[in-house]
Amino acid sequence: PFFKEFNAEAFPDTAKLLAKLNANENPYGPSPMAVEAFKGATTLGNRYAWKELFDLMDKIAVKEGVKIENIMMGPGSSDLLEKTAMVMFAKGGNVVSADPSYMSLIKVAQATGASWKPVPLKDDWSHDLKGMEAAIDKDTKLVYICNPNNPTGSMTDHAELVDFCSRVSEKVPVFVDEAYLDFLEDAAKKSMVSLVTQGKDVIIARTFSKIHGMAGLRVGYIVAQESTLDKIQDITRGGMGITYPSVYAASASMDDIAFQEKSRKLNAECREFVYATLDKMGYTYVPSSTSFILFPIEMEGKSFLEKMTAQGVGVRAFDIMDKNWCRVSMGTMDEMKIFASALQKVLV
Ligand code: PLP
Structure with a gap:
């Protein structure tokens, strides 16, 4: 296998997080x-x-x-x-x-x-x-x-x-x-x-x-x-x-069809926001059909997670084909904004 994950670091104390974007959860639910x-x-x-x-x-x-x-x-x-x-x-x-x-x-x-x-x-x-x-x-x-x-x-x-x-x-x-x-x-x-x-x-x-x-x-x-x-x-x-x-x-x-539609719509809006954020930062990403986005980062996974956690943001990090990647789940738009500013501080 050519991918591995940094697990322990991926699940910091939830109560301390401003944006919990590490487990592909739906921030709006349950209905x-x-x-x-x-x-x-x-x-x-x-x-x-x-x-x-x-x-x-x-x-x-x-x-x-x-x-x-x-x-x-x-x-x-x-x-x-x-x-x-x-x-x-x-x-x-x-x-x-x-x-x-x-x-x-x-x-x-x-x-x-x-x-x-x-x-x-x-x-x-x-x-x-x-x-x-x-x-x-x-x-x-x-x-x-x-x-x-x-x-x-x-x-x-x-x-x-x-x-x-x-x-x-x-x-x-x-x-x-x-x-x-x-x-x-x-x-x-x-x-x-x-x-x-x-x-x-x-x-x-x-x-x-x-x-x-x-x-x-x-x-x-x-x-x-x-x-x-x-x-x-x-x-x-x-x-x-x-x-x-x-x-x-x-x-x-x-x-509750309306709830499902709302989740789908807001999820898609957050995806667009993250794409735009990454575009502005000059980062690439894998186009997503889901509630999360994977993108390559120029930082070793463990220290990236530590730095993001210090900013109050929980995400995941993977080593895929000997490169470092971040997987961010779509939270609320407010959470995605917190993620975006944390990312700018951590990666720049
Ligand atoms: N399958 C995939 C691809 C997943 O990402 C997950 C959870 O993240 C699951 C299955 C399992 O989810 P659950 O056991 O909550 O249905």
């Missing part, structure tokens, strides 16, 4: 409707929420155009990435993914006994689909694609990805992590979910942590073939990890 629903359900917390969870799954099934049997819920999509990895790699094998990409599934695959076959992103930061297909061998148990990708924020061409998933899933299941897809105007059209209804062995992960602003309330789901979910759910129960109030909050948040 007021979700908060009300959550509050109203706290006294039900002596019960398991199975019936209510099935109601939520029904609602998600309608939204995604699939059957309830095609859905597995979890306390955030991390849980489902990890459970998928534990089940798929129980007998070893390898996982093919881009590098750099989101490491949650890959790390659990490795810990479970699998090896990782990283395929560098292309120069335009999209997935090297040809390279990934060539990397698949008889031991490959899963291909992991994060689209849009984290930590780069970049997208892979829709038609090429549909083609890749359709063909490759005949040989090996393809896991597509769409955590940030909702920040696109036309997210539904860009999702790989319709491949599930076409019978393809793809697994799509979605989360309430990003556009819904519910990172701390922990709800996510995967959409896949029933037979694939059977393998995972035979030994694990994702729904067991979701709290009663969070089930209600997720359902209410799905109805």
